[in-house]
Each structure stands twice: as structure tokens, then as C-alpha cells.
Amino acid sequence: MIKLIEGGVCAAKGFKANGIRCGIRHNRTKRDLALIVSEVPAAAAAVYTKNLVKGAPLTVTKKHIADGIAQAVICNSGNANTCNADGLEIAEAMAKLVEKTTGIPANDVIVGSTGVIGQPLNLQPIAKGMEALVSGLSENGGAAAAEAIMTTDTVMKEVAVEFTVGGKVCHMGGIAKGSGMIHPNMATMLVWITTDCAISAELLQKALSGDVKNTFNMLSIDGDTSTNDTVAVMANGMAGNEKIVAEGEDFNTFMEALNTITVQLCRMIAADGEGATKLLECIATGADTEEAAKLAAKSVICSSLLKSAMFGADANWGRVLCAIGYSGADVDVTKIGVSFRSKAGTVEVCRDGSGVPFSEEEAKKVLLEKEIDILITLGDGAYGATAWGCDLTYDYVKINGDYRT
Amino acid sequence: MIKLIEGGVCAAKGFKANGIRCGIRHNRTKRDLALIVSEVPAAAAAVYTKNLVKGAPLTVTKKHIADGIAQAVICNSGNANTCNADGLEIAEAMAKLVEKTTGIPANDVIVGSTGVIGQPLNLQPIAKGMEALVSGLSENGGAAAAEAIMTTDTVMKEVAVEFTVGGKVCHMGGIAKGSGMIHPNMATMLVWITTDCAISAELLQKALSGDVKNTFNMLSIDGDTSTNDTVAVMANGMAGNEKIVAEGEDFNTFMEALNTITVQLCRMIAADGEGATKLLECIATGADTEEAAKLAAKSVICSSLLKSAMFGADANWGRVLCAIGYSGADVDVTKIGVSFRSKAGTVEVCRDGSGVPFSEEEAKKVLLEKEIDILITLGDGAYGATAWGCDLTYDYVKINGDYRT
Secondary structure, three states: OOEEEOOHHHOOOOEEEEEEOOOOOOOOOOOOEEEEEEEEEEEEEEEEOOOOOOOHHHHHHHHHOOOOEEEEEEEEEEEOOOOOOOHHHHHHHHHHHHHHHHOOOHHHEEEEEEEEOOOOOOOHHHHHHHHHHHHOOEOOOHHHHHHHOOOOOOOOEEEEEEEEEOOEEEEEEEEEEOOOOOOOOOOOOEEEEEEOOOEOHHHHHHHHHHHHHHOHHHEOOOOOOOOOOEEEEEEOOOOOOOOEOOOOHHHHHHHHHHHHHHHHHHHHHHHOOOOOOOEEEEEEEEEOOHHHHHHHHHHHHHOHHHHHHHHOOOOOOHHHHHHHHOOOOOOOHHHOEEEEEEOOEEEEEEEOOEEOOOOHHHHHHHHOOOEEEEEEEOOOOOEEEEEEEEOOOHHHHHHHHOOOO | OOEEEOOHHHOOOOEEEEEEOOOOOOOOOOOOEEEEEEEEEEEEEEEEOOOOOOOHHHHHHHHHOOOOEEEEEEEEEEEOOOOOOOHHHHHHHHHHHHHHHHOOOHHHEEEEEEEEOOOOOOOHHHHHHHHHHHHOOEOOOHHHHHHHOOOOOOOOEEEEEEEEEOOEEEEEEEEEEOOOOOOOOOOOOEEEEEEOOOEOHHHHHHHHHHHHHHOHHHEOOOOOOOOOOEEEEEEOOOOOOOOEOOOOHHHHHHHHHHHHHHHHHHHHHHHOOOOOOOEEEEEEEEEOOHHHHHHHHHHHHHOHHHHHHHHOOOOOOHHHHHHHHOOOOOOOHHHOEEEEEEOOEEEEEEEOOEEOOOOHHHHHHHHOOOEEEEEEEOOOOOEEEEEEEEOOOHHHHHHHHOOOO
16 A cells, blocks of 8 residues: 655655755755755666757766666756756766765765756855755755755645555655656656665666656656656665565565656646646547557647647647547547546547537536546557646746746 | 749639638638639649548548549638538538539539538538639639638738749749648648649649658647648649650759749748747758758757747757757767857857857847747758748737637
8 A cells, every 4th residue: 555645755764855055046046956865875776868968967877876876866956067068077076076075975976957958057056055955964854855956846846655565664755846848758857766665776777667658758748858857766775675676566566656656746747837727637548559548648738739728728629639640649530539527527528539519618617627637538449548748828938938047 | 943923823824713701600700711713624633631630621632633633622711620420521512512603523623621620510601602702713812712711820821933844934823821730740731732834643743742841841830730731732734835744854843833832831831820929940951861850950840948939039049959859860969050040140059069158139139030040050961951930929828728719
């Protein structure tokens, strides 16, 4: 059984965190530098963006966890440290600052940066802030870290669960930053996850790589795959369970816990998409293959036209069919059905590829809610998939029309 | 030499057109029904959307021009006649109404519909309007037809050229409707082209299929591939040139004329994209393959983030690099260069994958213009490509938040 608990990345035993404002961008007032540390070295795994343009921190992180071990995450917001000539040097220096102030070896440090691309990242405010950052590390510091990695996010995103492996109570928690340039491609955005469950680095990577295919890779805010997408997990084993080293019941429980964390974070990121007023969840069923279900669900979630219609609470289901039609999924159009669902009710709008009469008033009521499910049936096949996204609003344009200033 | 002239689809000898308001949507006041006829049967060719969800008119048109001959186009706006149980019946009935009122056989009639998907198309207003539509056919009716096929378009789109084949002066003209749900996939949107040049149906299809790959397929307003995309050409041979039946100099001239028409229409459609304030043209050069150039240019044009930045006249070139990075093009990131150009000047912002110092003030001046070229160099290869798009604005969201009412 997976139980939701408080504490974010500090819910698991042996993890402390902190977040401070060190002043990476002069015109911002929020925290901009986060640190998460484990009491002991932890098994580590990560997945990264498939964008060919990659942030320098990704290269450094990849190198540092090549041995399957990490003990800290340092992450700044306000600057992505991407497309800068001195990027690698700066990212390495961030890890070295952690070594200098905590004693954790630089090559056990995961480095993350998020913010504007192509502007040099000044190390000075980070160096100046390290003492305060480290001295403030605490078991109650999860929220401060979650806040420090936010960019245009309007709410912090943290979640934690409790679960049992081999009779031992384990914990897992995660924080994420959204909220634009999100269309993960075989990888994801910035997510830091911690757990005290003992698991080998190899199995940890297997769990993570498997999970993101159905979670972060099924999420889109705006169709733009970021240059800095990273999800990393540290598992420090302090729960005392027998280490998971093979697939089986314990591994399945671990996967379930991880999936609970990642689905929650996906929903939080989608709901807080840049400018978003609504969380959209497209649930595809009846597909002949998993691929068809995924392609169709994700295509619907990505359609600018459908996203705009959802903003306007307009039951324009033709756009759902249109998006399925160009998704690349091999589907029989004459079998497609569409319903809109929210806590205000469910309205069927299309059956067998053609419209069915429905009450516009009823549909409006359903679509005026904050969380909308778009239910699509693709036939009588056995496969399904879920994708998450948000509506397209004036504020998305406003936020992104002048992001750098 | 290709010379721009007036007249749209009536510029070519033997073509008449008209557009009227027959009342397909009660709350609209603009013309909504267009007819284009040729004095004599014409060679015909067309390309269609690859969306699996296809408007009924496409099926009917495909059948009617299977023999390579057409003599008329009837096209309504306000309703796409798509995802309706009686769609095929209605589309056939539109062709039969043309036969009844003009004598042109129904199976030589191209049928088009554009507008909202999934609402039954009422034949009655069309039937009632036919007499006025036909009696008003004229050699000056190109503009009325161009207006009648508009949906959310704010300007009509027509263009015509004069060229010489085998010593004979030929003419070609086209009209198009935008302006949302535009992301042609191996096909295009609603475009009707006429020419008096004599060419076999086979070569006409070859010319059209070849051309759209570099024109309409390189255009995107919002990433949504329409269900009703169609481009059709009628060539009635009345210019008196020796019929083009093989590749060679005459065919090349014909291709050049066609390309002039289609590029102009692409630019017009992009500039009038839903809510757009700016025409964006992304010109990629230095690629190792044509495919890489096309992928990169189109990806830049499609990025919601870059489109929003262009709306805000913000030289956020990191988003250009990001979009190239996830485009799927096999490029060396360290060789990418980016400049922004308009009639106010050119500003280089990125060289060898990293930023170069530039004047923000200068860049703002360049980006405040109405037509922006985004110049990307991908290396020292020999291939290039051009893609067309527009900025993403508040009005796009407004228009599409409540399109149906």
C-alpha cells in the first residue's frame, strides 16, 4: 500500500535540504539555489532530455553518477547554464563548491540549472551563498528547496509517499519545477527524487527509465522539449530493507511508489503550466496497441486548438478527432468516441466518429471546472494510455512574449 | 520570366468565378459560397491532407478527378462537412447542384468545405443560392470567390502570374483560405489554382506534388493538421501552347510559375495566421541534407515559445537553438548560427552554438517589424530550406477559445 505523506525530498530518512536566495537574477526576489544532501552515499539514477542542445549541468551530472553513486543535488534557477562557452567549467565549479562546504566529493554531486538559455551563469552569487545554504540544511528544508528550483511556476511542487518493502517502512519524495518548455522526449524536466529504500543503482535506473515512459513522457505544456530536462533519484538505503537487486515483489512495490510520485508531479506540473487555468488529462482506451493509445492521447493534449477551446470551455470535439487523426496512431476513425468529464459530470459528444446530440449547457458546466478529463475510445482493443497537459491562455503568450526581462 | 499580375483565379483565359453569401451560418455576414468554372474541361490534379480524419468533400473530389479532368470548383465556408454521418451525400449533392445549374457534369466538379467540424451541413441555403451564384459568374469574380472561402481569415488571399511557354503567353492564379489548423502534412490547406497553360494531367500532378513539399508543407500556423486540407489545380489549355507532356524546359517554367503562386500564398497565409501580428520566415542554410534543413526550419517556426517571443519582439535566440535541438535533424550543435533580419536590419545573436554580444536595442528594432526572417546556419553543408509561420498572440487564444459560437 502506498500512502501519501508530508515532507517532500526530506520525507526519506537521512535526507536534508535547503533553498535560499543568492541573487542569480537581480530582479527576482524568490529563492534561487537549492541543495539536497544524503547522510550517506546513495545509489543514483537519472534520465535526461533527448534535445541535442543540452545544458552543461547534464554533462557534468552524467559523469558524476556514471559509477551509480551520488550524495547531493545542487540546483539553481534563473539561468539554465546552456549554450554558454564556459558552461561545463561553471557546472563543475558548482559541484566543487558543494565539496568545499560539505565534504561530499564533487564527483558525487548532481548538478542542475534552469532558467534562461544563452546567458553566462555568474558563479559569484552561488559561491557567496554556499555557507548560508549549507548551514541551513534541515529535515524540514524540502519546501525551501522546492521553491528555489521554481522559474515561472506559480506553486511549488512536492510530494512524498510511505510504502513497505521486505517488512521495512520506506519513504520516497520528490520535487519538480515546471512550467514552460515542457514536452519531454524520452526523458523529462527537472525532478529530484529521494528515497531511503535500499535498491541497487542498476535496478534504480531500470525503475526510473521504465516509469518515465508512462509519466513525464506523456506530459506536454507547450510542445517544446527543454534543453535541461533531468530527473534524478537518490536511494540511500537508510530504511534498512534488504537491498532490492532483482525484479520481483519488492521491485514492483518500489515501482508503484515511484509511479505514485511521478504521476502526482505530472499532474502538478500540468496544472501549473505557464498561464494555465485548467489541468487536462486525456485518457485513451480501446486501442489495438499501447503505441496507438499513447500517440493519440498525447496528440490531443498537444493540440493548440483543443487547448484554446478548453480555455474557453468550448466542447469543440471536432478538434479532438482532428488531433487523433494526425497523431500517427493507426486507428479506425469510424470507431472513435469522445466524452468530456469533470466533477460536474460527463458529457458524451462523439460516437463512432460522428457527433451525437448533447446539451451545450451541460457541456459548458463540465468544462468550466479546473480539472478536465478528455475520454477517448479508439475501438475495442485492449490498450490504453494517459497524457497530461493544460489549456492555452492569454497568459501563456504574455509570460513568453518577454521572458528574459 | 514570371510576372505578377492581377485577377486571381480569373487571370487565366476561360475561367470565371463568383462568391456569394447564401447563409450557411446565420450569425455571419460575409460571403460563404464560391464557384470557379472553366469554359472547357481542364486537366486536374490535387493533393490532400494526410489526417486520417478526412472531410467528406475530399473523398468526393478524389473520385471526381480520378480521370484527370475537372471543370469547376464549388466551395463553402462556415462548415467543414467533416465527421458527419451524411457528409458524402451532401458533398455529392453540392456537385450535382453545379451540374443542374451550369451543365457541367457532377463528376467534373471539385468540392471543398471549410469551417467547423462535426456539425451537419445544411444543403438548403446552398441550393437556394445556386442561381445567384451561377448568374453572377464573371471574369472579374476572382476576389468574390477568394472572400467566400475565408473562415477566420482577416484578408483575402489571391495571386496571379504571367509566364511564357513555347512562345505562348500563359497565366496562372490561385486563391487560398487560412488561417488556423494549419500544419500541412505532405499535403496542404484549401487552395484553388487555375491556369490556361496546356499540360497533361499526369505532369500537372507531378508539378503539384513536387511543389507542395517545399511550399505548403513548410508552413505552420499552430501545429494542427486540418481534416480538409486540399490544393487543386485546373489547367484548361486555352493559352494555346503546345501541351506539356514531358519534363524539360517548358515543364520547368511551369514549375517556376506554380512555385511563385504557392510561395506567395504561403506567405499570405502565414502573415494572416489566426491572431498573428508578424510573418515569420525561417531560412536554414549549411545543412548536410535537405531533410535536416527542413526539419530544423520547420521546428523553429512551430515552437510556441519562439512564436511568443517574436510577438513580444524579444530576441530570445536560446529558443531557436532549443527548437533545432529537438527537431530530429542530425546537426552539430557547436556549428549553429542564428541571426534575426527584417527591413530594419540584421542582428547576429549566436555563433558556433554560443551567444555573441549584441545590442538589445538594435534587436528590438529589428523584431518590431511585421516581417521577420530567422536565419539559421547549421554548418558548412550545401542544403537549405525555408519555412513560414507567424507569432503566437493573445488573439490566437481568443479566436480559438470560442470558435463555434
